[in-house]
Amino acid sequence: MTLHATLRREWAADLTPQQLYDLLRLRVDIFVVEQKCPYPELDGRDLEPSTRHFWLAGDDGRVLAVLRLLEERDGSFRVGRVCTAADARGNGLSGRLMEAAVAEIGSAPSVLDAQVAVKSFYARFGYVTEGEEFLEDGIPHVVMRRNG
Template sequence: MNNVAGDRLTAAQLYEILRLRVDVFVVEQECPYPEIDGRDLLPTTRHLWTEDFGSYLRILADPDGVSRIGRVVTAKAARGKGLSAELMKAALDHIGDADSVLDSQTYATGFYAKFGFVPEGEEFLEDGIPHITMRRLRVAR
């Protein structure tokens, strides 16, 4: 498992991350969208990926102080091996007890619910794909 701040990524790591995200989100899901959004190299952005870049996600620091999990992706050849679950556990370990949010493709809400995320608001289209915002509230101790 790799966990690297945006300003610590090597060129080769960034290349592999962008290649995976484009392969799945742009090519496989046929969603031409601006993949490079200016947030990947920020020191507050965390990138988590499994060996060989089979699965990946990033954690953003939203302006309101909430951690935003995004770009959760698994390569077609690596699916069904539990890699995304492994990454989600690592992401939540990194975030700790703080509130966190993500925008889930609606078919994946059951997956995120296993990690304590609950839908909020209305379904919306992002790049032609139905999504819903999901939130995991601060864990009371």
């Protein structure tokens, strides 16, 4: 059975307080609670003027998956905070978010820090491993880059 979800995209300044809360809540639920990584999830970049937030919402409005797209000063992009609610996994939601982000990035260079366990997921979208693995909050990661 395919889960129905509506794709949403907003500039940081256009988010309602409720939308921002719902996006941050899912990220904290996954990255801090589920993955047991006490780290500063609220890093000060969510409300930068050039930040875009992508998410998929169920028919009831519940946020099921999120992605944050940062635009750097040099015109490149950073994809991050990609996650899906535990009960919505296996429905291709993160893939839909990545497709939308890559379409928005276009031919500009972009980078992301992938958990090693899912680097093949990002490779599907043209991201290539760059450098050595590193530990972040006890989880192996690798930098991945896409040059348009």
